[in-house]
Each structure stands twice: as structure tokens, then as C-alpha cells.
Amino acid sequence: MKKFFIFALTSALALSLFGCSSEQTPTEETDSSAVKGTYSVNIGGYDWGAEVNKVTLTLDSPIGNIDKDTFVVSETKMATDFSQAPEFPIEEVTNEKTVLDAYLVDEDGNKVSEDSKYVVIELDPNPTDGSIFVFSLHTMLNAYSDVHYLDISLSETADVKVNGSDKLEAIEIETAYTSKTTDADKFELGNYVASDGIEYNYAYYVPEVESNVLVVWLHGMGEGGVEDTDPYLTSLANKVTSLISDDFQNTIGNAHVLVPQSPTYWMDNDGKQTNFEGGSIVADGTSYYTESLAELIDKYKEDNNIDKVVLTGCSNGGYMTMVLAMTYPEKYDAVVPICEAVADDTITDEQIASLVDLPMYFIYAETDPTVVPEKHEIPTIERLKEAGAKNLNVATTESVVDLSGNYKDEDGEPFEYNGHWSWIYFFNNESVENTTGLTPWNFIKENVK
Template structure:
């Protein structure tokens, strides 16, 4: 007995089959990038590949990865526009990169290092319309050398910690002007939770709050390791449209005249606290690096009774522009400074050293200063103590909670026990 299929049914069947095949082929080209924050900044650390069928076996040596970096906003040196990314490991995973025994995805782990700029999705520029750090177009091409299969279409992007932040914050600090900010809410909230405020450096201004969080690993204040010290804390990361130290003429001030952002920034902070009534107003901490270090100290000088403590690295506020009366007004505010002796950008002899000495002379009791010879590789992967980052990057010691020594080289003690900068800060509370 013959079975007849109408032409219409046949056409529909063929279309359905084609679309199914097309979808499968397209899916096989998909990849997801994983961007992580490191001491030196962000890097594309993994790429997750979608497969046509589940597998139990993968060998990292079968895959080659190349990258192309481009931008419509900044000029990228030719040597940093394209090249090979080294694959160091591979494993079967789910679509989020979690390891499984059998699955339809594989995750390639890529080599990252401070001297591998091809790994960075950021490009830094000192001039042009995108001054400072900005995202680049990061095109990855992956080849399975055994099958010649190619993945070349980014489907998704995972940014650990950053994905836990609300990045939609906008505050109208002046008529017609807004300030962006990122906010993290603690996973384990207490009846009252403290607030950690981080103020970025001069290279992270603009309107994209992911830049300050990744530019120098500030997102780490939302990590479990640091959050545990505080029993869960809000993290607020405001972003300056320009640079915190700009005066009304757009020129950098080191404290000689007023900047144009501190009043609007303080209004943003107070508005955030007001809109989150479970924030413990006796445990609000402000810190920052370089430009942000200047601004953190500026806010403390303006309202010394508002903050429970300050944590300031690479201070850019010059001591000569701080009066003795101002020094005296903040001597009871707990502050921990972090700086490196070889910082050629915020020269310590002009900034943090005299400020610290003047506060000590004024009678400051709860005052600490971790003063390093160099900013070294704390991970140990790139030379350890023998690898030097630029001396301006002392905020690394704060972000990874490594600062623990005082100005005289002895451990900072709390109730007789050695503590790190975050342990110390978590214990500070306004009376």
C-alpha cells in the first residue's frame, strides 16, 4: 500500500528539517566568554564551547584559539590587535562553565598574565574620545584541530562578581548631569548591614560602571572572602563622569582648589543609604585609589562624622593643601593608608607620608599605614616578590586584603591579634 504525502506537507517537512539543521549548525559555532578581574585588570580567562552532542572526553591540545581586538573609540597598537591565546586546560562543563562528567559544552582555560595584553578586553588610552580604560571588541576564533570545526560567534559573556552587581544606577548630581554607579547587595543580610564605598582611579571614569569594578579588581569587595569579615555588606561603586580631581575648568587639582564632584558624590551616597534603610549608618566605610583616594579623603575632611573608617591607597591629595585645622578635625576617624615608596604618580613624600605624620602628631590613635618598597606579584605565579608592578598600583594590597603591616613594619593588632586591612575595617563602628 503506497503512502502519499501532499506537496504542501513535503515542503513544510523540508523547511522544518532545514531550520533544525541550520539551528544545529549555528549552535555549534556559539561560544561564551568568561572575563575575570585580576590584580592588573581584566582578562578573558575561559571560553565555553557548545557542542553538537554530549561528550565525556576532551583534550586541550586539540584546540587552537586566536583573538582579534578592535575599537572604534581608541587606537590599539598593531602588535596588540591580533594573536594566539594559549590553551592550558580543558574540561567538560555546563553552559556556565561548571565542570560535569558528561555534557554538551567544553570549557577551555586560557593563559593569563600581566604581560599578556592580548588577553585583556580593555584598552587604556591617555588621550582621545575614550580616555582611560574602555572595552574593546573581542572576537575569538576557536578551532578543533581534529575535526576542523570552528567556533566564531559570541553568544554570552560571564563576568564573575560583576554579574552580582546592579549596574543600572544613575544619580542626577546636577541639573542635566548624572553619575553612574554599581551596587552590590549582600547575599546574607543582617538586620543592619554595613556599606563599603569604593572610589576608582583616574582611568576608570565615564558612564559604564563595569570599568571601575574590573579596572583594578574593585569587585573583590563583593567576594565571599571579604564579605565574610563583615557578615555581609553592601558595596557601592560610584563612577565619575570625568576625573574626581577635576576643578571647574576640567584641570586636575591636588587639593589646592575645590573639585566639582564631591558635593554631588556625597549626595549620591546619602541617597543610596536613605533608599536602603537596612544599611547600618554606624558602619559606612569609604576608600579609593589615586584620584579616588583623593576623593575618599576629601569626603572625610568634609564630613568626618559620617564615616566609620577610611581605607585609602595611592593617595593623590597633597599634604600642603590640607590645613592643620582640617587635620585636627579628622584625627579621630579610623584610617588605613596603603602606598608604595616607588610611586612616581602620587609621590608619597608629597601626599601620604606627611599626611600620616601630621595626623600622628595631632594625636590620631586608630591610624595605620602599610608602606611598601614595591608592589609585587602577590599570587606568586609571575615571579612573586621579584616581579614588580608599577609602584602606583598599591591598591592591589587593599583589593586582595593583603595589607597587614603598619608604618614601622610591625603587624597591625586588633584586641592583641594581628589583622588584615579588611578584618580591621569590619570591626570599626561609630560610637
């Protein structure tokens, strides 16, 4: 009898995957005496998703005497209202932003002491504000929104000077941002059509120092699809940008990074999403994308003289990591499945045996409400131990909380994320192997020497 796994994606999983990113804005009346201007934004990747972290104003007159208390900034975007089940409508919301700093710069972004037409405003990212991508509980996908803008004004205490000495009474900043940069801009974008006709968009990073190592990141459910999305979303909805950071690259000794985007979701077994029923996926341990995805990885490996390949991914991507590893164990040098969603009762003894020689590093939280460890990682890991797995590593935590000290709840305790989000510990290299204390980045380093 064929066994199936019901993959239920709870509303808790999506709590901070809401938001947007576009330029639909309201129409405003103007004050002819105000200094006018436009703004651009930079979007950073964080543990909970993507947020605007820096704004650059371009004004029509030079100003001076500014600091972090000069400006008031609010952000309007779309968000799913998780309190209104089962409709879960996507609605417009506005959040006040905390300004960390504001300073004058020249046209090239260098700080200056004299009056200038260019101003940088640094904003405080916060998990309670959520991501700027819209997560729909009906499609289970993140997408760009048609509404996203900032409102920027002077605070009541501002004492900004214009024309050298006059006090500025108001500024009028066009609501739509003129351009954006992101922390994912170091990635380049590519497209590949496999021999079976399946087409992939993907992001990739070529290290500054020549390397024969490739790390493949396989995204979760929310980052697939082909409408209102692209591989930059895939790289920002989770903090995939950490893989191109100096910290990661220096730790493992430099690596290429490949981020393929699934046309639907990795757990799709026929490419038509017929196993997605009422917010759940009925998965049987296979994927429609197995052969074509392996072909894409092989092609990148061939084109870039790659000798070592490491697979890693979370949730839906953890599922795909396991499926690829069980199908082609000889192709990969190490795997890091994170909250992986392959139900143990869909894995055969032959598949377990195929993984015995493959270095593996499992990451999960005991309180994961979406991929329940007792049905997934725990029995699979026990079977691997019994089969004599030679390089088996397991890093577990009770829950998923902020370990940076930067984000706290109302009681001053570390901010707690959904228990499914154990990928946060991977991207920050905060997972610790239960027995040896080995971190995931050092595990990768050891297996690509």
C-alpha cells in the same frame, strides 16, 4: 597664594590597562566538513584588570575525547602601543592564550563523560597579556573597544572523536562571541541625579545576609567618563569584585558595596576638565563632585538602613576619599586612602584637625612614580600624628609585586607591577600595618562593629 598639585600620569601607570571588549570580527571562509559552532565568554577581574578566563563552545555535533591539549586559542584586541611616544597609538594585537583545561559539559554547564555539543575551555589569565579594556593616554580613560574576539582551532595533536568514532579534522567557531558573563555580574546597576543636577551611574551589591554596613569604593582616573564605559568596567578594571567575594564579606561580617562612577574624574574641580593639561591634572585639593557624591552616599545609606559607612579608593579615588573625609568627617566611620593624590601642601591645618577622630588606614608603595609619597602621604601622616590622630594606621611596601606565587617574570621572580598599583594589596588583603600587622579588611571589621 593658592597652592596646586600637578598630577602627572605616567605611561608606566597604564602598562596593563590596555585591551578591549566588543564583537567586531574578520570574515572567514568555511569548511563544509568541519564541526561548526559558537562561543560565549566569562570575564574575570584580576590585579591588572579584566581578562577572559573561560570559554563555552556550542557545537552543531557532539564530540568526545578532549583535554587541555585539544584546542589552540588566540585573542585579538586593541592595545595602546606605549613604545611610540608621544602618539601612543591604539593598535590591534593578538596574543596566544594558555589553555588550563578543557572538558565536556551539558547544556547547563555540568561536566559529563559522554560526547557532548558543549565544551568548556579554561584559560590562564596572565598580567603580561594585559587587560581587555583599552586605556588611552590621550584621555587617560579606559573604554570598551570595537575589536575583541577569540580564534579557536584544533591543535596538531588533537584526537577528537565525532559521531562516536570518527576523527574530527577541523572545527569552525564563529569569531564573535555570542554572549558574555563577568565576575561583576553580582553587582546591580543604578542611576542617581543629585540636587545640583550631576548624574551618576553606579554599581551596588546587596549582601545575602542583612547588613547595616556600607563600603564605598572610589575608582581611579581610568574608570571615569560616560562614553564607551559603565560601572561594570569600573568594577573589573581593578579587582573591585574582591569586595563581593566570600572572603571579604565573611571577614568584615557582610556589607553593602557601592561603586559610583565619576562623570569625568574625581580630581576635576569644575566638571569641565579644565584642570587636565597635557596628560596632567592641576589639582587644588577640591572636587566638583564633593557635595553631589556625598548626597548619593547619603541616599543609599537612607534607602538601605545603613548605620556604618567606610570610604576607600585608589589614586584619583584616594584623592576623593580624602576630600570627602576632610569635608564631612562626621559622616564616615573609617577611611582607607590608597596611593591618595591630595598634595600635602593643599591641606590646611584645620582639615588635618578635622580628621583626628576618624579611623584611617593609609596604603602606599615607597616607589610610587605617579603619586610621590614624599609630597603626599608621608607629610600628611606626620601632621596627623602631630595633631594627635587617635586611630592612624599606615601600611607601606617598597614596591608592588605579586604575593600569590601565581605570576612570575622571566627570571622566575614574583611579577612586579607599577609602584603606583598598591591597591592590589588592598583587594587581596595583603597590606600589613607597619607597627601592628593589622590588615585593611580587619581594620574595616574593627570599625564597623
